[in-house]
Amino acid sequence: MSKIILHIDLNAFFVRCEELLNPSLEGKPVIIGHSGRGGIVSTCSYAARKYGVKSGMPTYKALQLCKNAIMIYGHFDLYQKKSKEFINFVKKYSNIIEQASIDECYVDMTKVLQNEKNPLNFVKQMQANLLKETGLKCSIGIAPTKFLAKMGSDMKKPMGITVIRRKDVRKMLDPLPIEDFFGIGKKTSPRLREMGINTIGDLAKLINSDDQDIKRFLGKFYFGIKEWINGYGSDTVDTEPWDPKQIGHSTTLPRDAEDADEIKIYLKQMAEEVSKDAKAENKVGSSVQLILKDNEFKVINRSKRIKDKTNEFEVIYEEGLKLLAANYDGRPIRLVGITLQNLVNKDEIVEQLSIFDNYEEVKEANAVRLLIAELNRQIKGADFKTAGDYLREKKNGTH
DNA sequence: TCTGGGGTCCTAGGACCC
DNA sequence: TCTGGGGTCCTAGGACCC
Numbered sequence: 001m002s003k004i005i006l007h008i009d010l011n012a013f014f015v016r017c018e019e020l021l022n023p024s025l026e027g028k029p030v031i032i033g034h035s036g037r038g039g040i041v042s043t044c045s046y047a048a049r050k051y052g053v054k055s056g057m058p059t060y061k062a063l064q065l066c067k068n069a070i071m072i073y074g075h076f077d078l079y080q081k082k083s084k085e086f087i088n089f090v091k092k093y094s095n096i097i098e099q100a101s102i103d104e105c106y107v108d109m110t111k112v113l114q115n116e117k118n119p120l121n122f123v124k125q126m127q128a129n130l131l132k133e134t135g136l137k138c139s140i141g142i143a144p145t146k147f148l149a150k151m152g153s154d155m156k157k158p159m160g161i162t163v164i165r166r167k168d169v170r171k172m173l174d175p176l177p178i179e180d181f182f183g184i185g186k187k188t189s190p191r192l193r194e195m196g197i198n199t200i201g202d203l204a205k206l207i208n209s210d211d212q213d214i215k216r217f218l219g220k221f222y223f224g225i226k227e228w229i230n231g232y233g234s235d236t237v238d239t240e241p242w243d244p245k246q247i248g249h250s251t252t253l254p255r256d257a258e259d260a261d262e263i264k265i266y267l268k269q270m271a272e273e274v275s276k277d278a279k280a281e282n283k284v285g286s287s288v289q290l291i292l293k294d295n296e297f298k299v300i301n302r303s304k305r306i307k308d309k310t311n312e313f314e315v316i317y318e319e320g321l322k323l324l325a326a327n328y329d330g331r332p333i334r335l336v337g338i339t340l341q342n343l344v345n346k347d348e349i350v351e352q353l354s355i356f357d358n359y360e361e362v363k364e365a366n367a368v369r370l371l372i373a374e375l376n377r378q379i380k381g382a383d384f385k386t387a388g389d390y391l392r393e394k395k396n397g398t399h
Numbered sequence: 400t401c402t403g404g405g406g407t408c409c410t411a412g413g414a415c416c417c
Numbered sequence: 418t419c420t421g422g423g424g425t426c427c428t429a430g431g432a433c434c435c
Binding site: 042043055100101102103104182183184185186187188287289299300301302303304305 | 426427428429430431432433434435
């Protein structure tokens with residue numbers, strides 16, 4: 001039996017939070033974003049959108065389009081708090097919930113809605129209750145898969161509800177421009193258009209006719225897209241809480257830096273932030289990545305495995321400095337960032353074999369352990385019984 | 400027009416081991 | 418001494434999303 005998956009997307013979420021803080025903003029053209037160097041629009045109110053302002057647009061451009069716009073830098077703590085309210089609200093209906101970002105989630109409502117006489121009305125009531133209880137507005141997609149629910153929530157904004165049944169997939173998806181397909185972005189869509197694929201329907205026709213060119217072009221994505229576009233694919237709402245795999249910070253410099261000393265100032269600040277956040281999350285990482293973006297927007301990523309998992313500022317910064325020294329060629333740098341990768345929970349680290357001083361020795365000891373086991377099987381009376389014995393003897397010069 | 404900062408996942412080549 | 422093939426880890430880069 002098909003599941004009933006909801007995708008709930010909060011409308012102009014950051015702006016809505018600001019309106020709740022300051023009701024006089026309601027109905028006005030509000031822009032959330034940084035106005036500094038390279039500042040872009042994070043999100044904006046529907047009134048601002050009427051002037052052509054869009055997410056991702058440079059703020060100076062947005063202010064040209066909409067001269068009386070109200071610029072707000074943004075209160076991120078407030079957004080986090082309202083986001084939690086949103087999730088807690090949804091949990092009252094179903095515990096099978098997956099938070100996809102700060103302002104959207106998937107919910108498995110199969111059990112709740114399967115015996116409901118009028119499920120659409122039920123969801124409408126849910127939407128109204130969210131507004132009443134939290135002040136937040138949302139759009140909802142209802143479908144048998146996560147992909148279709150996501151596509152649905154995007155179709156009517158604000159305060160829309162869109163049902164996509166599997167039998168309606170062709171009718172509802174095919175007319176949409178190819179850019180609307182979740183997962184096809186600004187690099188892939190122009191190439192698809194070059195191939196004569198302008199709508200989701202064009203893509204579906206090619207895929208379902210077993211066209212080999214499109215199969216080759218899409219690579220591994222082909223099989224997933226084939227399911228999605230025909231109304232199949234994942235309907236499993238992942239209830240695991242978010243568990244970061246990397247924590248990073250980056251910043252665009254007030255002006256391009258042209259020497260390593262200047263870069264180090266920002267690198268240090270970013271490393272401090274990373275350490276602070278990693279400690280707050282109780283995470284330690286075993287790889288440090290340096291990110292530099294030059295004045296031509298070329299991004300250079302350099303990462304290095306480190307010996308011991310850490311979240312200490314000194315170690316992170318030190319590794320960043322090493323990567324900088326090894327890779328910086330003196331060109332003007334626009335952005336500096338550092339990321340701690342391969343994160344694990346601090347308490348989950350298996351205690352290191354403390355008698356070994358470093359990783360090489362651990363590796364060597366493991367190899368030796370296997371050898372000893374084999375020797376013990378074959379010969380009686382071996383000189384040493386464990387890898388530790390071997391290393392100790394080696395250190396003492398007796399081996 | 401001129402492009403932030405936070406992430407995730409995928410690919411591909413080379414090193415290394417068996 | 419030269420050889421194959423498979424698996425895993427590391428690293429760099431790219432696409433995408435909000």
